Amino acid sequence: MLPAVDVRQAHKRYGSVHALDGVDLSVGQGEFFGLLGPNGAGKTTLINLLAGLAIPDGGQLSILGCDVVKQYRASRRLLGVVPQELVFDPFFSVRETLRLQSGYFGLRRNDAWIDEVMHHLDLTDKADTNMRRLSGGMKRRVLVAQALVHKPPVIVLDEPTAGVDVELRQSLWRFIRQLNRDGHTVLLTTHYLEEAEALCGRIAMLKQGRIVALDSTQNLLNSVAGFRVRLKLAGGLPAALLPQVIEQEDDGCLLALPSYQALEQVLAQLREASVAVHEMALQQADLEDVFLQVVGRA
Amino acid sequence: MLSFQTLFYKEALRVQKVAFQTLLAPVLTALLYLLIFSHVLEQHVEVYPGVRYTAFLIPGLVMMAVLQNAFANSSSSLIQSKITGNIVFVLLAPIAYWEFFLAYTLASVARGLVVGVGVYLAALWFAQPPMQFPLWVVLFALLGSALLGSLGVVAGIWSEKFDQLAGFQNFIIMPLTFLSGVFYSIHSLPAFWQSLSRYNPFFYMIDGFRYGFFGVSDISPWFSLAVVSGCLLVLAGFTLALLKSGYKLRL
Numbered sequence: 001m002l003p004a005v006d007v008r009q010a011h012k013r014y015g016s017v018h019a020l021d022g023v024d025l026s027v028g029q030g031e032f033f034g035l036l037g038p039n040g041a042g043k044t045t046l047i048n049l050l051a052g053l054a055i056p057d058g059g060q061l062s063i064l065g066c067d068v069v070k071q072y073r074a075s076r077r078l079l080g081v082v083p084q085e086l087v088f089d090p091f092f093s094v095r096e097t098l099r100l101q102s103g104y105f106g107l108r109r110n111d112a113w114i115d116e117v118m119h120h121l122d123l124t125d126k127a128d129t130n131m132r133r134l135s136g137g138m139k140r141r142v143l144v145a146q147a148l149v150h151k152p153p154v155i156v157l158d159e160p161t162a163g164v165d166v167e168l169r170q171s172l173w174r175f176i177r178q179l180n181r182d183g184h185t186v187l188l189t190t191h192y193l194e195e196a197e198a199l200c201g202r203i204a205m206l207k208q209g210r211i212v213a214l215d216s217t218q219n220l221l222n223s224v225a226g227f228r229v230r231l232k233l234a235g236g237l238p239a240a241l242l243p244q245v246i247e248q249e250d251d252g253c254l255l256a257l258p259s260y261q262a263l264e265q266v267l268a269q270l271r272e273a274s275v276a277v278h279e280m281a282l283q284q285a286d287l288e289d290v291f292l293q294v295v296g297r298a
Numbered sequence: 299m300l301s302f303q304t305l306f307y308k309e310a311l312r313v314q315k316v317a318f319q320t321l322l323a324p325v326l327t328a329l330l331y332l333l334i335f336s337h338v339l340e341q342h343v344e345v346y347p348g349v350r351y352t353a354f355l356i357p358g359l360v361m362m363a364v365l366q367n368a369f370a371n372s373s374s375s376l377i378q379s380k381i382t383g384n385i386v387f388v389l390l391a392p393i394a395y396w397e398f399f400l401a402y403t404l405a406s407v408a409r410g411l412v413v414g415v416g417v418y419l420a421a422l423w424f425a426q427p428p429m430q431f432p433l434w435v436v437l438f439a440l441l442g443s444a445l446l447g448s449l450g451v452v453a454g455i456w457s458e459k460f461d462q463l464a465g466f467q468n469f470i471i472m473p474l475t476f477l478s479g480v481f482y483s484i485h486s487l488p489a490f491w492q493s494l495s496r497y498n499p500f501f502y503m504i505d506g507f508r509y510g511f512f513g514v515s516d517i518s519p520w521f522s523l524a525v526v527s528g529c530l531l532v533l534a535g536f537t538l539a540l541l542k543s544g545y546k547l548r549l
Contacts, residue, residue: 051390052390052548053386053389053549054548054549055549074392076392079390081390083383083390085383085386087382087383087386087387088384089382089384089387091311091315091316092311100304100307100308100387102304103301103303103304103305104301104387104388104391104392105392106300106301107300108300146387
């Protein structure tokens with residue numbers, strides 16, 4: 001089966017900055033894939049190359065087998081992109097905007113699908129409202145609707161929930177998850193790592209234009225960060241445990257544990273020092289820990 | 299072709315939504331020129347024998363409005379879209395570079411012609427110039443507006459801020475338009491300025507257009523037709539190459 005997104009040795013330079021430095025990436029059809037990285041890592045550049053908003057300096061990129069440069073018309077029909085910037089055309093209403101976008105993609109009578117998309121994104125009441133009169137969150141919903149108006153099999157969301165309220169986030173993710181269940185491939189970049197952890201089956205981490213980690217979300221969580229234990233103690237922490245401290249509080253601390261077995265050693269050292277444990281909570285590392293370790297190390 | 303049609307329709311809809319600024323205001327401006335110049339010069343100037351100065355002026359003003367509005371349409375639409383960022387919706391779509399070119403240029407032609415017809419109809423209240431060769435009138439209006447629409451695409455792509463576009467408009471388009479014979483025949487100029495005028499493509503557009511009204515021109519309309527057509531072909535080729543390369547659009 002053709003990969004939904006295939007990137008081979010993608011290079012892009014802006015002056016002296018090597019924004020993408022030989023990126024290789026393959027996203028399978030139907031995947032919910034996360035692309036993470038600090039600001040300036042190259043995430044948006046990669047999306048721009050896939051969408052044809054920028055021209056690669058080297059390498060090959062394709063959407064469902066269609067080269068984004070040589071077969072740009074076919075590849076763009078297969079791709080729906082929600083841009084990061086909150087952009088809109090102030091001359092038109094929501095419905096006009098969506099009809100125009102349909103027309104750009106060669107769809108003449110698309111009102112049934114436009115109505116459905118507006119319904120899922122709670123835009124129906126605003127259909128005839130001018131874009132200028134919408135709140136930031138509503139404009140963001142229209143951006144999502146514009147990306148979906150031609151029913152693309154591959155959907156790219158470039159930080160779609162930046163600056164939007166909880167209600168929109170939840171309704172947006174419900175809709176995107178539904179689309180993913182229906183077979184659409186989703187490629188997501190976000191700074192909300194808990195969203196990526198909850199939604200993405202696989203994750204790639206970028207730093208300075210290179211991929212520094214690429215694995216399933218579970219493998220990344222298992223292999224890189226281990227566990228944490230939060231303790232509330234009757235006395236001070238023994239000196240031998242200080243190197244494991246992540247956070248220090250008045251009556252307790254958060255310690256890093258490489259494995260479950262290490263917990264027994266911590267408890268033994270506390271018993272030896274006659275420090276009683278009042279409360280103990282074991283936590284699995286989250287994606288933020290993985291991200292900090294991988295990006296910090298790379 | 300639906301992508302092209304939609305982009306053309308979007309441009310036309312945009313013009314219609316701000317018709318007061320894009321259609322009515324240019325007509326009013328042209329009428330003010332007509333009112334002032336004809337009032338001041340009517341009794342003193344006779345450019346063509348037996349033709350009132352006001353009648354002489356009307357075709358020039360009509361063509362000037364056509365050209366300026368054709369340029370304004372594509373250039374202002376593109377710079378606005380670039381600065382607000384909504385150009386991304388067009389760039390993300392499967393629209394070929396030549397469809398992009400045709401849509402913006404033809405929308406400019408449409409606006410230029412609508413404004414031109416508006417100026418002509420309103421000016422008839424002041425004087426009624428004959429229209430001896432309507433086909434020449436239509437031909438030069440079409441070619442001239444297409445040329446300026448295409449130039450507007452180039453200016454809109456090249457400019458990164460409104461200031462740069464205003465410079466393009468004020469230091470290139472306006473002087474070339476005003477020095478093209480809108481208000482006079484180049485035969486009334488000193489020899490040096492006459493020679494210089496022949497390097498101004500706007501002169502050929504105005505002169506050919508005016509020939510369609512009076513059957514009289516400063517230069518053969520066929521020569522004007524060749525110059526204007528040649529300029530359009532060269533500029534269209536340049537604009538298409540610019541769009542194909544993604545210059546300043548696909549970074």
